Amino acid sequence: MDTQQNTALLRALTELPGPLPTSGVIHVVIRHTDRFTVVGNDLAQHPGLSTTAVGFAVRIQSLPQGAEVGIKALAARFPEGERLIAAALRELEAHGYLQRARERLPNGRIVTRTVYCNQPSALLRPLNAAPHQPATRQTPQPAPPPDRNPARVPAPAPPPRLVPALTLPARPVPVPATTPQPVPVPVPAPEPLPPLATTPPRDDPAPPPRPRPTVPPVPPPTAPKPPPRPLPQPRELTPELHRAATALLADLRRHTPEFTLSEDDIQQLAPAVAAWLEREAHPDTIRHVLTDDPPRPLRQPARLLKHRLTALLPPPLPGVHDLAVPARRVTFTPFQTCDGCERAFRSPTPGRCRDCRTGHAQAAA
Helix, strand or coil, X not given: CHHHHHHHHHHHHHCCCCCCCCCCCCCCCCCCCCCCCXXXXXXXXXXXXXXXXXXXXXXXXXXXXXXCCCHHHHHHHCCCCHHHHHHHHHHHHHCCCXXXXXXXXXXXXXXXXXXXXXXXXXXXXXXXXXCCHHHHHHCCCCCHHHHHHHHHCCCCCHHHHHHHHHHCCCCCCHHHHHCCCCCCCCCCCCCCHHHHHCCCCCCCCCCCCCCCCCCCCCCCCCCCCCCCCCCCCCCCCCHHHHHHHHHHHHCHHHHCHHHCCCHHHHHHHHHHHHHHHHCCCCHHHHHHHHHCCCCCCCCCHHHHHHHHHHHCCCCCCXXXXXXXXXXXXXXXXXXXXXXXCCCEEECCCCCCCHHHHHHHHHHHC
């Protein structure tokens, strides 16, 4: 399949018109007729976004309305892990392409509402141009010519009807005196009012438009992450512990080639491994915990080892005395000699026995 694609690509290069550049990329552009998405250069060439963030933005932009674009849904579709996907979505949120808000439905269920904008910089343009747009649109409307043009159209119609009425008396002198009186009658001011009834009056100066509240194009950042936990340290890093820890880390590549570490990484992680050895963890157990089921592909083995050495640190082994079962304590009541009958009886304090106490109480009563 690769050979056929390479052959087709070479054939397409020979059909390109004009001289080809001597260096750099050469575009073979084939126009799409279906199943395509328009992506702007402000996203494809964004200087502040990583390639991963741009790729996920294009993926989200190509999906239909209502598609699932959560971290779990994207992780099930792509080989990237949930942490990388979450970091890419946070980048898109910081630059205004994505916004996630939690909303409560009428039934009490809380859902996450995701909104994606393919060009967040365009959100600022209507807000900046809003104070000037109403003025440019209203200037031609309050002008008198558009409102008085309908009155000028019926104005020439009344003179033909008034001329015969003036010619009947055959008096040329009163013609100019009567002409100004009927002229305002056919051209009254209320005639242009019907079209103005549907629109606000334009004679008065238009009130200044109210400034719209500015909406920040960039959503508020998400909650800050807690600081990472420090690497565990041994109580005393002896040379023997340090040597055993560095040897264990350097030997990981024999068992799993993906865990090939640099000398700086080994020196940084050696105290944490020494803390495990100090707690009497077996080297095979440490090796199994560190290299078991790594993510595919593994791009940063040192960061994975740092996380596992910190999060999976076992507690110290208990001592012999800690495991010993405490002895059951039995309390004995000593014998006492009765002061009345000199009979032995059990009591924590000396005195009379029960029979003597009862007889003494009856005699006293």
